[in-house]
Amino acid sequence: MKLIQLNKQITLMLTSLFIFSQYANAADIKAGKEASTQCEGCHGINGDSQSSLFPKLVGQKGLYLEAQLKKFKSGARSNSMMKGVASNLTKQNIENVAAFYASLTSKKGVAGDSTLAKKGEAKVAMCQGCHGSSFEGRGVMPKLAGQHPDYIKKQLVNFKSKARKGEPMNSMTSSLSEEDINEISAYLGGL
Numbered sequence: 778m779k780l781i782q783l784n785k786q787i788t789l790m791l792t793s794l795f796i797f798s799q800y801a802n803a804a805d806i807k808a809g810k811e812a813s814t815q816c817e818g819c820h821g822i823n824g825d826s827q828s829s830l831f832p833k834l835v836g837q838k839g840l841y842l843e844a845q846l847k848k849f850k851s852g853a854r855s856n857s858m859m860k861g862v863a864s865n866l867t868k869q870n871i872e873n874v875a876a877f878y879a880s881l882t883s884k885k886g887v888a889g890d891s892t893l894a895k896k897g898e899a900k901v902a903m904c905q906g907c908h909g910s911s912f913e914g915r916g917v918m919p920k921l922a923g924q925h926p927d928y929i930k931k932q933l934v935n936f937k938s939k940a941r942k943g944e945p946m947n948s949m950t951s952s953l954s955e956e957d958i959n960e961i962s963a964y965l966g967g968l
């Protein structure tokens with residue numbers, strides 16, 4: 778039953794990705810680079826954040842970045858710092874800044890604890906269908922490779938408690954234990 782629901786969600790998601798791509802506007806990467814100076818203080822230069830409090834944006838998928846900025850703006854995803862930032866961005870600013878970060882080449886990240894990471898590697902097969910075989914991301918499904926392990930962990934905990942709302946992740950995380958979350962996060966950070 779759960780698998781059937783998941784399959785339906787994947788089909789829906791692929792359909793909406795197709796529709797999205799039909800209407801994609803030409804974004805202005807140069808304007809996006811200028812706008813990104815407002816983000817540097819937290820997310821680092823070129824989105825290469827040096828602190829796990831702030832997610833890396835370098836090489837993240839454009840559609841994912843756009844979707845999240847719109848969620849922060851509307852309040853569908855709550856974070857006081859990002860609410861303030863996103864409220865001041867127009868739709869065009871959002872598209873430009875998303876296109877800028879998406880145009881950058883990501884770097885290999887730093888894994889968490891190596892014993893945990895090794896165990897995590899054995900638990901991520903169910904995530905690859907959406908996040909990509911190398912966790913490079915696809916459309917609205919974020920790149921996870923190289924993200925700060927502590928940030929990934931925080932998001933998985935938040936999806937599980939529904940402090941962060943978003944399907945299919947609220948359902949996906951319901952069956953993950955704290956141990957699974959620690960191990961998976963440690964592994965993904967090193968990709």
Ligand code: HEC
Nearest residue numbers: 812815816818819830831832842845846856858859862874
């Ligand atoms: C004052 C610090 C601050 C500034 C400035 C800031 N951010 Fe953020 N941003 C955060 C924090 C903190 C989070 C993590 C929120 C959470 O834990 O859910 C975040 C999360 C995000 C996310 C979600 C990423 C993901 O992987 O889910 C995006 C996208 C984002 N920021 C884009 C931007 C952009 C674009 C700018 C500049 C226009 C910007 N931010 C400026 C603090 C900041």
Ligand code: HEC
Nearest residue numbers: 787903904907917918919929932933943944945946949961
């Ligand atoms: C059916 C597709 C699907 C599967 C399977 C899936 N995800 Fe996701 N994941 C998503 C989508 C879509 C989002 C964006 C959710 C939102 O914010 O609306 C997401 C978001 C995330 C985020 C937030 C990243 C960030 O930058 O904030 C993490 C972490 C994550 N997924 C980890 C996982 C892990 C670990 C697994 C396997 C246990 C997994 N996902 C399985 C579709 C999926």
